[in-house]
Amino acid sequence: MQYQTKLCCVFQKTREANGSLSNMAAKFNLVVNGIAILTSEALYQACRFPSRPDVQEIIIAQQSPMSAKMKGKPYRKTDNRADWDDVCLDIMRWCLRVKLAQNYGSFSTVLRSSGQKPIVEESHKDRFWGAVPSKENPDILEGENMLGILLMELREELYQSSNPSKFLTVEPLDIPDFLLYGKPIGKVIGKAG
Secondary structure, three states: OEEEHHHOEEEOOOOOOOHHHOOOOOOOOEEEOOEEEOOHHHHHHHOOOOOOHHHHHHHHHOOOHHHHHHHHHHHHHHHOOOOHHHHHHHHHHHHHHHHHHHOHHHHHHHHHHOOOOOEEEEOOOOOOOOEEEOOOOOOEEEOOOHHHHHHHHHHHHHHHOOOHHHHOEEOOOOOOOOEEOOEEOOOEEOOOO
């Protein structure tokens, strides 16, 4: 897909405009199964390794989301979920819902502030989760932009509902081995404030 940057809500770096939409944004703390997690990126990366609680612990212990992502990289070939390609979108959708549930006031405001514009993560190389500048025209971004699509899906649900409590409970995914530190991930409860 192609996106004209002037017509979109584009984000790239967390400290720039719209950066709070990024999974790398650090001001949206989470708690899953009683475990404090600094970012939705760390949660997403930990979900890659349900059979390796030790790797999940290393990822979640990182103080930066990029470190969390990089710490898991060496284990991807040998310990990644076998069904990762089949479940990664569902897991990302779930992580975004957890981010919203536990940071409803601030994150719902961020989502709504994007209006009705397409949300696009600008990347240097990731054409799946984001979109990259076109070689022919740098004002055009090209890619699947799956993170942006999931964010727009969540934003649309927010617009369609006037009841915040609908977003404050996130059920666990119905997938095999949905585990954190060796225990099944339970229901996540948030708060409206």
